[in-house]
Amino acid sequence: MIVSHSPTFNTWPPCPPANESELDRALRFEEEQEAKQISDAIDVALELEKQEKRKRRETKILLLGQAESGKSTILKQFQLYYTPKAFQAEAEAWKAVIHLNLVRSVNFILDIVSGSTSDITHGKDSAATYVSTSAAYRSSQSNWSTVTGGSEVIRSMRMRLSPLRQVEVILVKKLSAADSHRAPSLHAPILDEATPWYYGRASEVTVRGGSAWKALLKRRRITRGHGTMQDDLDKARQILDACKDDIAALWLDEQVQAGLRREGVYLQDQSGFFLDDAVRIASIDYEPTIQDILKARLQTIGVEEHALIMESGVDNISSLESGQTWLFYDVGGSKGQRVNAMIFLSSIAAFNQVLLEDRTVNRLLDSFTLWKSICSSRLLLHVTFILLMNKCDLLDAKLKSGEQFVRYVKSYKNGSNDLEHVAEYLKNKFTAIHRSQHGRKRHLHVHMTTAIDIKVMKQVLVRIREAILVDNLEATDLL
Numbered sequence: 001m002i003v004s005h006s007p008t009f010n011t012w013p014p015c016p017p018a019n020e021s022e023l024d025r026a027l028r029f030e031e032e033q034e035a036k037q038i039s040d041a042i043d044v045a046l047e048l049e050k051q052e053k054r055k056r057r058e059t060k061i062l063l064l065g066q067a068e069s070g071k072s073t074i075l076k077q078f079q080l081y082y083t084p085k086a087f088q089a090e091a092e093a094w095k096a097v098i099h100l101n102l103v104r105s106v107n108f109i110l111d112i113v114s115g116s117t118s119d120i121t122h123g124k125d126s127a128a129t130y131v132s133t134s135a136a137y138r139s140s141q142s143n144w145s146t147v148t149g150g151s152e153v154i155r156s157m158r159m160r161l162s163p164l165r166q167v168e169v170i171l172v173k174k175l176s177a178a179d180s181h182r183a184p185s186l187h188a189p190i191l192d193e194a195t196p197w198y199y200g201r202a203s204e205v206t207v208r209g210g211s212a213w214k215a216l217l218k219r220r221r222i223t224r225g226h227g228t229m230q231d232d233l234d235k236a237r238q239i240l241d242a243c244k245d246d247i248a249a250l251w252l253d254e255q256v257q258a259g260l261r262r263e264g265v266y267l268q269d270q271s272g273f274f275l276d277d278a279v280r281i282a283s284i285d286y287e288p289t290i291q292d293i294l295k296a297r298l299q300t301i302g303v304e305e306h307a308l309i310m311e312s313g314v315d316n317i318s319s320l321e322s323g324q325t326w327l328f329y330d331v332g333g334s335k336g337q338r339v340n341a342m343i344f345l346s347s348i349a350a351f352n353q354v355l356l357e358d359r360t361v362n363r364l365l366d367s368f369t370l371w372k373s374i375c376s377s378r379l380l381l382h383v384t385f386i387l388l389m390n391k392c393d394l395l396d397a398k399l400k401s402g403e404q405f406v407r408y409v410k411s412y413k414n415g416s417n418d419l420e421h422v423a424e425y426l427k428n429k430f431t432a433i434h435r436s437q438h439g440r441k442r443h444l445h446v447h448m449t450t451a452i453d454i455k456v457m458k459q460v461l462v463r464i465r466e467a468i469l470v471d472n473l474e475a476t477d478l479l
């Protein structure tokens, strides 16, 4: 075998010259060492840059489903698993929600046993307005109060538990303080006149604004640490602690249990049920367990954004993934929260462009693919669809400049290369896709638009509004 000693540029480090002196050898070693250090440092910097890029990439997740289907709970599970420290740090904030869930159940029972509604409305200066049950349903109240309200034991329990009304108000006020421009945070289910006012369930607890309320209650802990005066929340907790045995007694009372059964009220099946653990939860030194937090019920209003930053040291999370952000969009699922209309925009001038993020994909084609997947969603089955074929001005200009539409859309054979014909062709394509994906079950309104043209858009906006109104009226059988 012939071994070549001639220096080569293809290997590193290069082979030494045949007649190398001791000094040259030492110098060469030093140079090689230095070069290697620089090379290693570059590698490390590149790797760090790559990791940073990965971390900066956000994963966006949309949570959809009916009210109480468990969307916010699944989000909590993600937090518990991937951001355990952040989850732990929020326990104090959840304590207020759990207490409110418990107090709400107690006051609900008290309302039923006393046969009275509790319309407590505070003045304009108060952040909390509590209308737990509607006077509209008083007419259909049960006459159960004549049975239980007459009992001496129940009457005295009711009196001793009356401070819990104040606790409910304090907690609602605290939880909605982060949302000062919005008042009521408890509301009864929407019912018809024939339904008993309580409909077997208590009012919902709602807080808008993602994590704002958590931050507010987390801050409180720090202030307490510095020895600040006891605030309303402490007062509420003391009242709860003083009432804990009576709460347990009320729940275990045979008369109460029998009455609730008779009225068809099954609190055990309802969200935010904590009565079985009343003594533990109402105790002054209570700290929420993970199970408690998962069971806590807070209705989502609108769309909440929650950013989860993956923590290190978590199973299945590599060091590369830690620090990455997962953005969750948690959408309230109750009927009142649901979407009435969906406006989809397609830039029809993009027929000769590719996606910035993937240069092999034609923009118009991608728009069709997205449209198809949105049309096929069962969640949007009864939503009015509005399709805006936008950037008509640009499409017109492109076609007039001689750009041939058929060059990009091969199926557009024998069509004229002008706005009217091309737009008509695209409209047919969009409507055909819509029709093939549950289209018969909902209305589709298509408009050619130029979103930067104020005059044209004014007319389109009026028509969009009319379409949404008509579809909604039809849905409520008013038309």
Ligand SMILES: Nc1nc2c(ncn2[C@@H]2O[C@H](COP(=O)(O)OP(=O)(O)OP(=O)(O)O)[C@@H](O)[C@H]2O)c(=O)[nH]1
Pocket (backbone or CB within 6 Å): 065, 066, 067, 068, 069, 070, 071, 072, 073, 074, 271, 272, 294, 295, 296, 297, 298, 299, 300, 301, 331, 332, 333, 334
């Ligand atoms: N037993 C049980 N309870 C669940 C489950 N998933 C969620 N819950 C409870 O059901 C209640 C409602 O869950 P949420 O996560 O608040 O429901 P949601 O889908 O966010 O509801 P909206 O915010 O009204 O749209 C909570 O009290 C949860 O603890 C489950 O799989 N089993």
Ligand SMILES: [Mg+2]
Pocket (backbone or CB within 6 Å): 071, 072, 073, 298, 299, 300, 330, 331, 332, 333
């Ligand atoms: Mg929710």
